[in-house]
Amino acid sequence: MQGPIEQFSAILGKQYVLIEDQDKAPYLTDWRKRFTGKALAVLLPKSTEEVASIVKLCSANNIGIVPQGGHTGFCGGATPDNSGKQVILNLKRMNQIYEIDSANQTITLEAGCILQAVQEKAAAQDFLFPLSLGAEGSCMIGGNLATNAGGTNVLRYGNTRDLCLGLEVVTAQGEIWNGMKGLRKDNTGYDLRDLFIGSEGTLGIITAAVMKLYPLPSSQWTTLVATDNIASTIALLNLFQKRATALLTGFEMMTQESLALNEKHFPQMANPLKGNPPYTVLIELSDHESEEHVRKLLERILEEAFEAKLISDAVIASNLSQANAFWHMREHITLAQAEEGANLKHDITIPLSFLDRFIRETDALMRQQFPGIRIINFGHLGDGNLHYNIAPPLGSDPKAFNLAHEKAIHDLVYGQVERCQGSISAEHGVGQLKLDDLRAHKGEVAHELMKTLKRALDPQNILNPRKVVSI
Amino acid sequence: MQGPIEQFSAILGKQYVLIEDQDKAPYLTDWRKRFTGKALAVLLPKSTEEVASIVKLCSANNIGIVPQGGHTGFCGGATPDNSGKQVILNLKRMNQIYEIDSANQTITLEAGCILQAVQEKAAAQDFLFPLSLGAEGSCMIGGNLATNAGGTNVLRYGNTRDLCLGLEVVTAQGEIWNGMKGLRKDNTGYDLRDLFIGSEGTLGIITAAVMKLYPLPSSQWTTLVATDNIASTIALLNLFQKRATALLTGFEMMTQESLALNEKHFPQMANPLKGNPPYTVLIELSDHESEEHVRKLLERILEEAFEAKLISDAVIASNLSQANAFWHMREHITLAQAEEGANLKHDITIPLSFLDRFIRETDALMRQQFPGIRIINFGHLGDGNLHYNIAPPLGSDPKAFNLAHEKAIHDLVYGQVERCQGSISAEHGVGQLKLDDLRAHKGEVAHELMKTLKRALDPQNILNPRKVVSI
Numbered sequence: 028m029q030g031p032i033e034q035f036s037a038i039l040g041k042q043y044v045l046i047e048d049q050d051k052a053p054y055l056t057d058w059r060k061r062f063t064g065k066a067l068a069v070l071l072p073k074s075t076e077e078v079a080s081i082v083k084l085c086s087a088n089n090i091g092i093v094p095q096g097g098h099t100g101f102c103g104g105a106t107p108d109n110s111g112k113q114v115i116l117n118l119k120r121m122n123q124i125y126e127i128d129s130a131n132q133t134i135t136l137e138a139g140c141i142l143q144a145v146q147e148k149a150a151a152q153d154f155l156f157p158l159s160l161g162a163e164g165s166c167m168i169g170g171n172l173a174t175n176a177g178g179t180n181v182l183r184y185g186n187t188r189d190l191c192l193g194l195e196v197v198t199a200q201g202e203i204w205n206g207m208k209g210l211r212k213d214n215t216g217y218d219l220r221d222l223f224i225g226s227e228g229t230l231g232i233i234t235a236a237v238m239k240l241y242p243l244p245s246s247q248w249t250t251l252v253a254t255d256n257i258a259s260t261i262a263l264l265n266l267f268q269k270r271a272t273a274l275l276t277g278f279e280m281m282t283q284e285s286l287a288l289n290e291k292h293f294p295q296m297a298n299p300l301k302g303n304p305p306y307t308v309l310i311e312l313s314d315h316e317s318e319e320h321v322r323k324l325l326e327r328i329l330e331e332a333f334e335a336k337l338i339s340d341a342v343i344a345s346n347l348s349q350a351n352a353f354w355h356m357r358e359h360i361t362l363a364q365a366e367e368g369a370n371l372k373h374d375i376t377i378p379l380s381f382l383d384r385f386i387r388e389t390d391a392l393m394r395q396q397f398p399g400i401r402i403i404n405f406g407h408l409g410d411g412n413l414h415y416n417i418a419p420p421l422g423s424d425p426k427a428f429n430l431a432h433e434k435a436i437h438d439l440v441y442g443q444v445e446r447c448q449g450s451i452s453a454e455h456g457v458g459q460l461k462l463d464d465l466r467a468h469k470g471e472v473a474h475e476l477m478k479t480l481k482r483a484l485d486p487q488n489i490l491n492p493r494k495v496v497s498i
Numbered sequence: 499m500q501g502p503i504e505q506f507s508a509i510l511g512k513q514y515v516l517i518e519d520q521d522k523a524p525y526l527t528d529w530r531k532r533f534t535g536k537a538l539a540v541l542l543p544k545s546t547e548e549v550a551s552i553v554k555l556c557s558a559n560n561i562g563i564v565p566q567g568g569h570t571g572f573c574g575g576a577t578p579d580n581s582g583k584q585v586i587l588n589l590k591r592m593n594q595i596y597e598i599d600s601a602n603q604t605i606t607l608e609a610g611c612i613l614q615a616v617q618e619k620a621a622a623q624d625f626l627f628p629l630s631l632g633a634e635g636s637c638m639i640g641g642n643l644a645t646n647a648g649g650t651n652v653l654r655y656g657n658t659r660d661l662c663l664g665l666e667v668v669t670a671q672g673e674i675w676n677g678m679k680g681l682r683k684d685n686t687g688y689d690l691r692d693l694f695i696g697s698e699g700t701l702g703i704i705t706a707a708v709m710k711l712y713p714l715p716s717s718q719w720t721t722l723v724a725t726d727n728i729a730s731t732i733a734l735l736n737l738f739q740k741r742a743t744a745l746l747t748g749f750e751m752m753t754q755e756s757l758a759l760n761e762k763h764f765p766q767m768a769n770p771l772k773g774n775p776p777y778t779v780l781i782e783l784s785d786h787e788s789e790e791h792v793r794k795l796l797e798r799i800l801e802e803a804f805e806a807k808l809i810s811d812a813v814i815a816s817n818l819s820q821a822n823a824f825w826h827m828r829e830h831i832t833l834a835q836a837e838e839g840a841n842l843k844h845d846i847t848i849p850l851s852f853l854d855r856f857i858r859e860t861d862a863l864m865r866q867q868f869p870g871i872r873i874i875n876f877g878h879l880g881d882g883n884l885h886y887n888i889a890p891p892l893g894s895d896p897k898a899f900n901l902a903h904e905k906a907i908h909d910l911v912y913g914q915v916e917r918c919q920g921s922i923s924a925e926h927g928v929g930q931l932k933l934d935d936l937r938a939h940k941g942e943v944a945h946e947l948m949k950t951l952k953r954a955l956d957p958q959n960i961l962n963p964r965k966v967v968s969i
Contacts, residue, residue, distance in 0.1 A: 130732055130851040131882075132739070175685050186683060189660070204943045210847045211881040212657060213921040214646050214696055216928060216936060216966055217948050221692035225685055242740040261601055268603070269713040272786045273744030315743045316795070324787070376681045380601040410682040411602075450684040457687060465687060472675045476955070477688045483954030484947070495687055 064107035083201030094228035096170030102458025138169025157184035175225035177454030193237030253304030277311030278409030535578035554672030565699035567641030573929025609640025628655035646696035648925030664708030724775030748782030749880030
């Protein structure tokens, strides 16, 4: 009788079953280098039928499957465990864009398409595929769907979930569910689509999708403004929501400490706003009418914000390259943190009405309990999404500091999140990183419901075991 | 030992347990009068805790529960069966609006709130609650969520699902899941919220919700335009999507035959467009800037449409009352059909790229196979949602005609829907009406997944049995 490796090879062809250590290595460690696992093999299928055959084979042999796309996740959701008995199913060879349907404004594609390739393909036909995030050059649409990825355009266009109309999924039994419809309305039974989206490969393997497209904006205006406190920043957001409504496509907040770290590692990223303000906000408006229309609208709203004393300074990008520079400032904070060394990340959401309280209280508790720490707080404020990250005190050893305080710091932040009715994972998901925190966060009833669903759809527990929920 | 009626009374108080025939009668027949059932009792709880106690009691006694809101659904989803052993759980007494959170732009409320009351409460604080549909004066938010209701604003704001951020649900075991969060981003595990939304009370009973609000538009402009065919109508939609994008809040299509029926029963509803055009399209733009801005934009787009020969005539409403008259024209088609007598309704979605083919082919087949029938086709064309309804030939007996041809007509329409990759229920749901059609429409894999979910979450099959999916 053949062993599983031979059987995988019979399905995929030998060259797409990686079993040598040096071939497997690139697939075994997550992007943040927090998790490294082992794998029996890395499998590279080319079609949905191959995925289905692999799943059936794994089911028959009780082999755990870790689905993987670009492997850029922050929570170790696509990294295998240490048993060496799991297989990684990487979908990168399934990278066909099947069709752009102009009248229906949809794009139909395989799970292994790289996000940026999808954006570019859409743009070439005058459409916007709105999903946009730091990893877009390497993350894949299947992973975006599996984790319900967020990013900078959620404020206007929603999360990946909101951009998806149809899915194809291989179930834990190796059946293929063809739900590839491009419909805006479809009330025919349970919402299977949204159950698979965000389930991080634990309920089924997403192999293809139909995604929404939008008309490409004809002009965008980007501005940086200075605010003194979170209350004004939220009032400013509400003002923009009221005046610019759907034209508001970006509202990102950066604290003084975040930009100081940026400037330390990337001196060319200096804040063009004077006086080192407590909060710097990047605001982007996108328009389909005319450059003049959106510029005047932006100027009118900024004027109103000045008069209401919500902002103390503003710089409007005078051209595309300055606008890009503003966005780079925002995006480089993560890189500056990486340069600075180990830090503790919290990807959280807080309802906007609690955000001021959350930041004031949490900052104070943090500085009181961990003197000298640096709070690198920035994020998609328009969505209530903070990346509330903690860097150790200057001069301390980051690894030793984190080892000593990681749990206490997480507990402090997550305790505050609970008090403010927030979420401990806004856009990065659960993976293995937050598996243990999830039970308390969701509460017993929700956690039991999740376990019931996992048991029902994957009773053998072969799909990405011990990610999201443990049964 | 007490019987169930005494136990219900002990939980709710005797006056909220209706057992007399004349008291139960109003809850037993659906709005379209297609389904009449019997019930052991009609239960009127006041709180989530009471709902949970009722469910526990029903579980212990194996009593089927039919959750009910305004009971305005079109598919018999809230009407009990004929056994007389089920109870109706009507949530109308749970009608508190708890809070409008202005900074967070959310409204928190109980399931029994009437939709129109929610719209009005929001408007009083300068917010738009976008869900809008014919039954809004009596339908309830819990029913809207349970059926994922659509309506006229889906084009811009999505279905009820898209408007919901948080839910409270009583499970089949009588546990209360508190998922009442007002967050735009929350990736903490499986999407329980969307699983309950649209499940028509078969997986859990929705008792409260947190819904999104939007800034109230400051001005709206409504126009009626004449088109010659569906291809032009879709090109016109795409033009409006490109030029007006998020300002486009309504795009409704009415055929010549639909408006002829309207005029027959409501002569005051005459089409203000000249020459009795094949298709009349109602277009609404909503703006937050100024009346002048939106009026000019509308005029510019119409001019472009005239030049491209997409439209042959246009009338812009000169004031609010004329705009309302245009909308009434659209809304009265359903009433005109009711006046005309029994007819066969199909609430379907077709991808926009297939819509022209669908209508041409289906119209031709229909007229060929059923000479003299009248095709009352109208709907939310912007969403690809047609109400493709069939009235019997003039002079024939409607009941006899329907009895003889109902199945053949449904089969013809649904067969065409399958060929065009559409949905057999766009916004009305499944209920008991489409239960038998669903299996073939979804395909075996999806249908088995649905049954697996139903069995997992409601193994006793006490929540709205034999609606949506039968186990």
